[in-house]
Amino acid sequence: MNRLRSVGETHFFRHPAQFDHMAKVLGGDRSPVRIWSAGCANGAEIYSAVLLLAQRRPLERGRFTFTGSDFNADAIEGARQGRFSSWHMRGCSERLREQYFRQVDEGVWQLDRDVVEQVHFFCHDLLEGSEIEPQDVIFCRNVLIYMDPASMARVVDRLFHWLAPEGILYLGYSEAVLAGEHPGLQLIDSSLAAYRRKSFELTTLPVPVLLPPVPLEPLRLNPLRPRLAGRPEALAFLEEAAHFVNNDQPRQASRSLKKSLYLDPSLAVSHYQLGLLELGEQRVEQARRHWRNVITLARRQAPTDTVPGWDGCTWDQLLQWTSKQLKRLGETDV
Numbered sequence: 001m002n003r004l005r006s007v008g009e010t011h012f013f014r015h016p017a018q019f020d021h022m023a024k025v026l027g028g029d030r031s032p033v034r035i036w037s038a039g040c041a042n043g044a045e046i047y048s049a050v051l052l053l054a055q056r057r058p059l060e061r062g063r064f065t066f067t068g069s070d071f072n073a074d075a076i077e078g079a080r081q082g083r084f085s086s087w088h089m090r091g092c093s094e095r096l097r098e099q100y101f102r103q104v105d106e107g108v109w110q111l112d113r114d115v116v117e118q119v120h121f122f123c124h125d126l127l128e129g130s131e132i133e134p135q136d137v138i139f140c141r142n143v144l145i146y147m148d149p150a151s152m153a154r155v156v157d158r159l160f161h162w163l164a165p166e167g168i169l170y171l172g173y174s175e176a177v178l179a180g181e182h183p184g185l186q187l188i189d190s191s192l193a194a195y196r197r198k199s200f201e202l203t204t205l206p207v208p209v210l211l212p213p214v215p216l217e218p219l220r221l222n223p224l225r226p227r228l229a230g231r232p233e234a235l236a237f238l239e240e241a242a243h244f245v246n247n248d249q250p251r252q253a254s255r256s257l258k259k260s261l262y263l264d265p266s267l268a269v270s271h272y273q274l275g276l277l278e279l280g281e282q283r284v285e286q287a288r289r290h291w292r293n294v295i296t297l298a299r300r301q302a303p304t305d306t307v308p309g310w311d312g313c314t315w316d317q318l319l320q321w322t323s324k325q326l327k328r329l330g331e332t333d334v
């Protein structure tokens with residue numbers, strides 16, 4: 001299976017509405033509750049869950065189990081240390097900083113041992129790793145976007161199996177479309193990218209479980225290189241858009257992408273990305289328009305050439321993925 005390069009960008013309380021939602025859902029006295037951050041990078045995500053719940057009421061021994069996993073051993077090593085830069089802490093309130101962290105160096109913060117010890121970290125590959133016991137909450141955010149379509153489908157299906165009945169899966173905002181067509185997952189709220197495992201027996205699922213190929217998010221994957229084709233000014237806006245996407249600012253990202261297209265209307269990667277962003281805002285017609293542009297552009301290129309702005313992606317791949325996106329939106333002639 002094709003592996004695309006992945007980055008460990010993360011910070012505390014990324015997508016805060018999802019954490020608020022989790023705290024509300026777990027508000028009762030349910031016990032035990034298992035919470036797992038799959039693809040946890042340096043652990044900021046799972047520690048955010050610990051801090052939020054600990055703030056609401058002292059964590060009773062045995063009520064929660066917190067787990068963090070990543071296939072990157074260095075990330076896990078870092079997560080176990082619980083040491084963070086101010087950049088990773090940018091989502092943390094002053095109060096939390098004071099209550100749970102100690103500054104150990106210029107711009108470096110150490111999380112209290114008590115909190116660090118709440119979390120069990122281990123190396124685990126979501127594609128090939130061993131089975132996991134059923135989890136009540138799984139965060140798997142900003143991980144799938146680095147995978148090829150077949151791998152994404154496999155991981156979504158594995159996540160489904162690792163959820164306890166009625167368990168909740170939080171994906172990254174730009175990944176929300178991925179799980180939508182899994183028959184065992186029910187969308188709770190599209191603005192939260194949150195899914196609940198439906199409570200019916202697996203045997204009642206329609207088989208085979210086929211997930212649609214899903215969008216990769218090229219802007220995250222591909223720092224722009226000067227050697228790429230495309231007008232440099234347009235590529236600079238693409239880079240700006242990548243920054244906004246990485247910081248969960250889709251509207252600003254949209255604006256930058258539009259600027260890049262104004263300067264270079266042939267930048268297929270911008271059209272593709274805008275299609276995703278438009279779909280995320282439920283603007284299906286606009287998404288369609290951008291993806292049709294991608295198809296037109298891709299058909300003019302040599303299939304094995306690399307798409308400018310998207311390292312490692314050929315025109316042929318882009319054509320296939322975009323056609324599948326359009327088919328999902330009901331287009332038959334692609």
Ligand SMILES: C[S@@+](CC[C@H](N)C(=O)[O-])C[C@H]1O[C@@H](n2cnc3c(N)ncnc32)[C@H](O)[C@@H]1O
Nearest residue numbers: 007008009010039041070071072125126141142
């Ligand atoms: C961008 S970070 C996301 C961190 C955190 N989930 C968040 O949203 O803030 C992506 C993480 O996913 C991990 N990852 C990518 N593919 C993986 C796989 N197949 N199995 C486990 N971890 C993976 C990477 O090592 C990286 O640390």
